[in-house]
Amino acid sequence: MGKITLNQVRKSFGEVDVIPGIDLTINEGEFVVFVGPSGCGKSTLLRLIAGLEDTSGGIIQIDGMDATDLPPAKRRLAMVFQSYALYPHMSVRKNIAFPLKMAGMDAAEQDKRVNHAAKILNLGAYLDRRPGQLSGGQRQRVAIGRAIVREPAAFLFDEPLSNLDAALRVSMRQEISELHQTLKTTMIYVTHDQVEAMTMADKIVVLNAGRIEQVGSPMDLYRSPANLFVAGFIGSPKMNLIDGAEAAKHDATTIGIRPEHITIGGDGPWEGVVGLSEHLGSDTFLKVNAGALGTLTVRASGEVMMHHGDTIRMAPQPGKILRFGADGNALA
Amino acid sequence: MATAHSRTAARLMLSPAVILLLLWMIVPLGMTLYFSFLRYNLLMPGMETFVGFENYYYFVNQPAFWSALSNTLILVLGVLCITVVGGILLALLLDQPFWGQGIVRVLVIAPFFVMPTVSALVWKNMFMNPVNGMFAHMAKSLGLQPFDFLSHAPLASIILIVAWQWLPFATLILLTALQSLDREQQEAAEMDGAGWLPRFVYLTVPHLTRSITVVILIQTIFLLSVFAEILVTTNGGPGTASTNLTYLVYAQSLLNYDVGGGSAGGIIAVILANIVAIFLMRMIGKNLEA
Numbered sequence: 001m002g003k004i005t006l007n008q009v010r011k012s013f014g015e016v017d018v019i020p021g022i023d024l025t026i027n028e029g030e031f032v033v034f035v036g037p038s039g040c041g042k043s044t045l046l047r048l049i050a051g052l053e054d055t056s057g058g059i060i061q062i063d064g065m066d067a068t069d070l071p072p073a074k075r076r077l078a079m080v081f082q083s084y085a086l087y088p089h090m091s092v093r094k095n096i097a098f099p100l101k102m103a104g105m106d107a108a109e110q111d112k113r114v115n116h117a118a119k120i121l122n123l124g125a126y127l128d129r130r131p132g133q134l135s136g137g138q139r140q141r142v143a144i145g146r147a148i149v150r151e152p153a154a155f156l157f158d159e160p161l162s163n164l165d166a167a168l169r170v171s172m173r174q175e176i177s178e179l180h181q182t183l184k185t186t187m188i189y190v191t192h193d194q195v196e197a198m199t200m201a202d203k204i205v206v207l208n209a210g211r212i213e214q215v216g217s218p219m220d221l222y223r224s225p226a227n228l229f230v231a232g233f234i235g236s237p238k239m240n241l242i243d244g245a246e247a248a249k250h251d252a253t254t255i256g257i258r259p260e261h262i263t264i265g266g267d268g269p270w271e272g273v274v275g276l277s278e279h280l281g282s283d284t285f286l287k288v289n290a291g292a293l294g295t296l297t298v299r300a301s302g303e304v305m306m307h308h309g310d311t312i313r314m315a316p317q318p319g320k321i322l323r324f325g326a327d328g329n330a331l332a
Numbered sequence: 333m334a335t336a337h338s339r340t341a342a343r344l345m346l347s348p349a350v351i352l353l354l355l356w357m358i359v360p361l362g363m364t365l366y367f368s369f370l371r372y373n374l375l376m377p378g379m380e381t382f383v384g385f386e387n388y389y390y391f392v393n394q395p396a397f398w399s400a401l402s403n404t405l406i407l408v409l410g411v412l413c414i415t416v417v418g419g420i421l422l423a424l425l426l427d428q429p430f431w432g433q434g435i436v437r438v439l440v441i442a443p444f445f446v447m448p449t450v451s452a453l454v455w456k457n458m459f460m461n462p463v464n465g466m467f468a469h470m471a472k473s474l475g476l477q478p479f480d481f482l483s484h485a486p487l488a489s490i491i492l493i494v495a496w497q498w499l500p501f502a503t504l505i506l507l508t509a510l511q512s513l514d515r516e517q518q519e520a521a522e523m524d525g526a527g528w529l530p531r532f533v534y535l536t537v538p539h540l541t542r543s544i545t546v547v548i549l550i551q552t553i554f555l556l557s558v559f560a561e562i563l564v565t566t567n568g569g570p571g572t573a574s575t576n577l578t579y580l581v582y583a584q585s586l587l588n589y590d591v592g593g594g595s596a597g598g599i600i601a602v603i604l605a606n607i608v609a610i611f612l613m614r615m616i617g618k619n620l621e622a
C-alpha cells in the first residue's frame with residue numbers, strides 16, 4: 001500500500017508548461033522529498049498527485065491502479081498544507097475527526113482514533129480548543145493528526161514547516177521523521193530547503209523548472225550530483241565551482257569541490273587571501289579570494305584562528321573533485 | 333494615545349463632533365417625547381394642553397395598532413428571510429467564474445441604486461398592475477385570471493418589493509465574505525472526503541455567520557421604518573392590511589392631524605426598535621466578536 005507511479009505526467013496552465021513531463025516511482029513506505037527553488041513546480045506536482053489539479057497528460061498510478069481521473073477523496077491520500085488549512089470554527093477534536101465523520105464512521109471508533117492520534121502527537125490537552133487558540137507548532141500537529149487518523153496510503157506535505165521559527169522547525173522535522181519510522185507509510189514531502197531534504201529523505205527528487213534533475217538518496221546526491229544544478233543546490237555552504245584553466249587541468253569545463261573537502265595549510269597547490277570568516281564555534285567558514293580560481297568557501301573544523309587578510313595555502317582532498325562537462329552534466 | 337495628556341487632547345478634539353451628533357439625536361427625540369404628552373391637533377393650533385399618557389393609551393388601544401405591530405414584524409422577518417437565503421444563493425452563483433462576471437455583478441447591485449419610491453412605483457404599475465402589469469400578461473397568456481397583488485396580498489407584495497431592493501446589499505456583503513474563504517481549507521475538506529454539501533454546511537456557513545449577522549442587524553434597522561414603498565403602493569390598505577408602525581404614525585399625525593398621538597406612536601416605535609435590537613444582540617451579537 002502506498003506505491004505511486006508517475007508516467008509522463010504533464011501540467012500546463014494555459015500557455016505555460018509548468019511541468020513538461022515527469023516519470024517517477026515512489027515505493028511503498030518511502031520518505032520522498034521534492035526539493036527545488038521556489039516556483040519550480042513542486043507544489044503543482046504534489047497537487048497533481050493529490051488530485052487537486054487535473055493533469056494535462058500522463059498517468060498517475062496509486063498502488064497499481066490508474067488514479068489519474070479519480071477525485072481527491074478517492075485516492076486515499078492525506079495532505080498537510082503549508083497554511084495548515086485547519087477548520088477555524090471547529091475544535092481540535094472535531095478537526096481531527098472530520099475526515100472520519102465524512103467517511104461515516106461511528107462515533108466510538110472516531111473517538112478511539114482521535115485519542116490515539118492525540119496521544120502520538122501530544123495534543124491531548126488541546127482537544128477542546130479552537131485552532132485560533134493554538135501556536136503554530138500545535139496547529140501543525142493538528143493538521144498532521146487530521147491526516148493520520150485517516151490511515152491513508154500516503155501522506156503529502158507541502159512545505160509544512162515554512163511558517164515555523166527555526167528552533168521549532170528542527171524539532172518538528174524530527175517529529176515528522178519519527179512519525180514516518182512509526183507509521184512506515186509512504187510520505188511525499190515538498191520543501192525548498194535542502195537541509196530538510198537531506199535530513200529527512202530516503203529519496204530526494206531535485207526539481208528545476210518542472211524537470212527532474214536527479215533522483216537519489218541524500219548521500220548519492222551529495223557525493224555524486226548528476227549536474228551543476230544539483231551540485232550547487234545540495235550541500236551547505238554551497239559547493240565551490242571553478243572553471244577555466246584549473247578545470248582544464250582535470251579535463252573538464254567546470255570542477256566542483258565542497259568547502260569541507262579543502263584542507264588548509266601545508267604546501268597545497270592553491271593560494272588565497274582570507275576575506276570574510278564566519279566562526280560558528282564548531283566550524284569556521286572562510287571566504288578565500290584565490291585569484292584565478294575565484295572566491296572559494298572553505299570549511300575548517302574547530303576554532304581556527306584565521307583573520308581577514310591572512311594568506312593561506314589550500315589543497316583539495318584527493319578524489320573529492322567533481323568534474324562537469326560543457327553541458328553541465330557530470331563527467332564519469 | 334498613550335499619555336494622559338494626549339488622551340485629554342483627543343477627547344477635546346473629538347467633542348465638537350460628538351456634541352453635534354448628540355444634539356442631532358437628542359433634540360428631535362426630546363421634542364417627540366414632549367409632543368407625545370400634549371393634546372396637539374393640527375386643526376386647532378395653539379390649543380395644546382398637557383394630557384399625560386392619554387395619547388399612548390389611545391394609540392395603543394386603536395384597532396390598527398396590533399395589526400400594525402404584527403405587520404411591522406412580518407415585514408422585517410419576511411424580507412430578512414428572503415434576502416439572507418436569496419443573498420447566499422446569489423453570492424454562491426456570482427462567486428463562480430463565468431463569462432461577463434463584471435457586468436453581471438454591476439447589474440445585480442443595480443436595484444440598490446433605485447430610489448424606494450421609484451422602484452415601488454415600477455413594481456406597482458409595470459409588474460403587479462392587474463390590467464397592464466407584466467404578471468397579469470403572463471397569467472393571461474397562460475389562460476389564468478390575473479391576480480391583483482396589491483389588493484389581495486398587499487403585505488406579501490410589499491415584502492417582495494422591499495426584498496428586491498435589499499437583496500443586492502445582502503448579496504454584496506455575502507459575496508465579499510465568500511471570496512475571503514480560504515482555498516486551502518476547501519481543498520483540505522475535499523481531500524477529507526467532504527462533498528459539496530458538507531463543505532457548504534461545515535465550512536462556508538460558519539464562515540458566513542459574521543456577515544449574515546451584519547446583514548441582519550443593518551437591514552433590521554432600515555426595515556423597521558419602511559414607509560415610502562407602502563405610501564406609493566397600498567397606502568397601508570386595504571383597511572390596515574399593509575399598515576406598519578411607521579405608516580400608522582404617519583396616518584395618525586398627518587392624515588388625522590393628531591401630532592400628539594403620532595408622537596406617542598413614534599416613541600413606541602423607538603421602544604420597539606430597542607427591544608428588537610437588544611433581542612438581536614443577545615441572539616446573534618456574539619457572532620461579531622473576534
Ligand SMILES: Nc1ncnc2c1ncn2[C@@H]1O[C@H](COP(=O)(O)OP(=O)(O)O)[C@@H](O)[C@H]1O
Pocket residue numbers: 013018036037038039040041042043044045
Ligand atoms: N493556478 C495557477 N495558474 C497559473 N500558474 C500557476 C498556477 N499555479 C502555479 N502556477 C505557476 O506554476 C509555477 C510553479 O508553481 P508552484 O508549483 O507553486 O511552485 P513551487 O511550489 O515549487 O514554489 C509557478 O511559476 C507558478 O506561477
Ligand SMILES: [Mg+2]
Pocket residue numbers: 042043044159
Ligand atoms: Mg509551493
